[in-house]
Amino acid sequence: MESVLFWILSVVAVASAVLTVSRSNPLASALSLTVCLVAVAGLFATLSAHFLFIIQLLVYAGAVMVLVIYVIMLLNLKEREMKALGLSGPRVFVSSLVAVFVVALLARAQSGSGGFDPVSPVLDGSARRVAEIIFTSYVYPFEVVSILLLAAVVGVVVLGMKKF
Amino acid sequence: MIIGTENYLAVSLLLFVIGAVGVLARRNLLVVLMSVELMLNGANLAFAAFARARGVLAGDVIVFFVIAVAAAEAAVGLAIVVALFRKRGTVNLDRFTSLHQ
CATH class of the missing domain: 1.20.120.1200 (NADH-ubiquinone/plastoquinone oxidoreductase chain 6, subunit NuoJ)
Known part of the structure; x- marks a missing residue:
């Protein structure tokens, strides 16, 4: 299932x-x-x-x-x-080459790493468990994000008002 | 068949690479911004899968921060698109070359 x-x-x-x-x-x-x-x-x-x-x-x-x-x-x-x-032909061709290169590189890195541990279903990502971590270990990054969002709001308003 | 971390990483890699092709190949500024969102989603999926593989919930917290920053990025990016469109009347990336001259 x-x-x-x-x-x-x-x-x-x-x-x-x-x-x-x-x-x-x-x-x-x-x-x-x-x-x-x-x-x-x-x-x-x-x-x-x-x-x-x-x-x-x-x-x-x-x-x-x-x-x-x-x-x-x-x-x-x-x-x-x-x-x-x-989409234009040449651009698609060049960027697909880049994409294939990245995929090959990562596949090679992954095969060299010897595999990963299986996904553990026991890890519970509920809001309570995540919030416990955010408001203990990550409380300063959390506050910085709030300042970032405020700066983004002010920036968007300024960009919207101004005649360039 | 058991679904392992590798399967999630494969999906996240595909999303990231498709987004990268969109950024490189498209000239419509709006679609390029949407492709960046695709790349961010690929990275988010990898974070969540690694969090399960290692049994640490910190990956979920990082994804939460990435989503918050991506929301700010989308708002500012779209405001810049609107400002550029007002000034130039186009969203073609090849036409925005004033720093190049």
């Missing part, structure tokens, strides 16, 4: 990721990316990372994607311009 769920979710994630980078209409890309993010949230759930599952759905598939789709609709690109910005 677990393994069937894993394969379904990973096929959906990879297929929608391919659609995200290959569609010429950015709105189609954004919707494919949303499907991919939901599938990754499901993969978090199969890892029993319940906190990450909820955060991924709320923050990524929810807030960030709404922002992206809002901006795409705000810009209202013309059909002709979208077509011109689609």
Whole structure:
């Protein structure tokens, strides 16, 4: 059962990721990316990372994607311009070479490492357990993130107001 | 079949590489930003899988921080896209060459 769920979710994630980078209409890309993010949230759930599952759905598939789709609709690109910005042959070829190189490198590094320990289902990633770690060992990074978010909000407002 | 860490790492590697191809091959600024999000997701999945492999929950905390920073990055990035579009009327990356001249 677990393994069937894993394969379904990973096929959906990879297929929608391919659609995200290959569609010429950015709105189609954004919707494919949303499907991919939901599938990754499901993969978090199969890892029993319940906190990450909820955060991924709320923050990524929810807030960030709404922002992206809002901006795409705000810009209202013309059909002709979208077509011109689609995938082009030579670029795809060169970047695929880079991709194959990275995959080969990592596969070689992985085969040399002698394998990993199996995924342990006992590790419970519930909100309570994660919060215990965040508010003890990682409390300073947590506060820094809040300052970062404040700085981002101020920066976005300034970028939105200013005439460059 | 037992699903091991390797399977999760393979999916995360695929997501990362597909995102990298998107960043390198696409010229639409919006799609490049979305591809960066894909790469971040691949890295997040690897963090969560390694956390299970090693039995330490710190990986989950790091993913939480990555998601928070990615949200800030997406907001600022999209604001820059809007500002650039107002100024130039395009989202073609090849047209943004003013530092190059």
